[in-house]
Amino acid sequence: MDSEQITISASEIRSLFYLVKQACDDLYGPRLKDGAVTLGRLEEYHQLPVGIRDSQTAGHYMVTQTEEASYFNYAVGPQSIKQVLHPSNRQLWRSSKSPSGAISFSEPNRQSGLTGFWGLRSCDIESIKVLDGVFLGSGVKDLQYQSLRENLFILTATCSEPSATCFCTSMGHGPRAEEYDINLTEIYSADEHFFVAQAGTNLGSRILSLLVSNRSELDEISKSEAVYQAARTKITRTMDTKNLQQLLANNMDHSQWELVADRCLSCGNCTMVCPTCFCTTTYDINDLEGDNSERWLRWDSCFTADFSYIHGGPVRSSTKSRYRQWLTHKLSTWHEQFGNSGCVGCGRCVAWCPVSIDITEEVKALRTPS
Numbered sequence: 001m002d003s004e005q006i007t008i009s010a011s012e013i014r015s016l017f018y019l020v021k022q023a024c025d026d027l028y029g030p031r032l033k034d035g036a037v038t039l040g041r042l043e044e045y046h047q048l049p050v051g052i053r054d055s056q057t058a059g060h061y062m063v064t065q066t067e068e069a070s071y072f073n074y075a076v077g078p079q080s081i082k083q084v085l086h087p088s089n090r091q092l093w094r095s096s097k098s099p100s101g102a103i104s105f106s107e108p109n110r111q112s113g114l115t116g117f118w119g120l121r122s123c124d125i126e127s128i129k130v131l132d133g134v135f136l137g138s139g140v141k142d143l144q145y146q147s148l149r150e151n152l153f154i155l156t157a158t159c160s161e162p163s164a165t166c167f168c169t170s171m172g173h174g175p176r177a178e179e180y181d182i183n184l185t186e187i188y189s190a191d192e193h194f195f196v197a198q199a200g201t202n203l204g205s206r207i208l209s210l211l212v213s214n215r216s217e218l219d220e221i222s223k224s225e226a227v228y229q230a231a232r233t234k235i236t237r238t239m240d241t242k243n244l245q246q247l248l249a250n251n252m253d254h255s256q257w258e259l260v261a262d263r264c265l266s267c268g269n270c271t272m273v274c275p276t277c278f279c280t281t282t283y284d285i286n287d288l289e290g291d292n293s294e295r296w297l298r299w300d301s302c303f304t305a306d307f308s309y310i311h312g313g314p315v316r317s318s319t320k321s322r323y324r325q326w327l328t329h330k331l332s333t334w335h336e337q338f339g340n341s342g343c344v345g346c347g348r349c350v351a352w353c354p355v356s357i358d359i360t361e362e363v364k365a366l367r368t369p370s
Helices: 010-023 122-135 143-149 202-209 218-234 244-249 256-263 269-273 319-338 359-366
Strands: 006-009 026-033 036-041 052-057 060-065 089-097 103-106 115-120 152-157 182-188 193-199 280-286 292-299
Touching (some): 244 359, 319 359
Parallel strands (some): 152 182
16 A cells, blocks of 8 residues: 655654654564664653664775764665574574483474564665565475564665665666665655654554644655755766676676676675675584584585585685675576566665675676676
8 A cells, every 4th residue: 555645743753763763563663773773672752763874885895973862874784584484593492301211392483573664775775676586486495484584574764865785776776765664755854753653554644644734735745756866966976787687697607707806705694794695604503511502593604615516625716606696696697596686776785895806897798798
């Protein structure tokens, strides 16, 4: 559903925050921590990063505290909704042996209450769709992911200040989310400060109805649309996706793979900040008596040598082969595996690469004959 748009004053955002928090068992959102806008549990309204702006380019991320009262004048930070839906470390099961020798197995309790998110962006919403294909649509369902996914409340924010690393429009979406419970577009200037809100679900509509708000006038809707259109023009980084699958399949021996491998540190930063990379490994914990065992799942990266290890050694022993695997899977074979691209154009891998490798520039280079 898409309800009528309503106008919320800046002073009402505090009330909206607590209404959303009251509706959810847990609420996650942006916080300023360790010099970055990070994703974490929100307990109080004052945790929101008011007046924060960020600067992002290849290999560079920095935030600045301003005197502004704006709530969403920054782009995405290093963390995404993946941190909650697909945690970096989680228990899969536990086994115990009784004194009689009987062995019992148990799994962690699955999420039952509503998990809320505040201030997600279009690329975050698109990444959920990608992860759905991985964990729910590929034959074997991840039940822990499913239990979280089925109990989400999402408040999105239209990007007004996309970073120089963003290229979401090249991937067919953004900078305004298309699916949400509530979407906010912030109109901020020296003369006025308000939000145009729209509910996308019945729960979102019920929450908005509890605010002191008014149906948006045409002028306010026009200003909201202007924020969206201005943000689109600010996204100047692009990726040409035309015939991209065929391009990658035909250029497995392109000289660019050697050039990027000379720079790549195989650190795995790109896979850690990527909102859709999902590779994992498992490990076991056993007590000294052998009576209790646990199996845990944790993130892994295709950039590590051990990731492709089989008897006799790793399949991909060189940095060149590992970077090629990551890029071709993300942009090409992901289509064959899940029916869509594995990239949402958030630009996190560009900003957080310590040697400034830019995925969009790599694609451009592959379009140049070797």
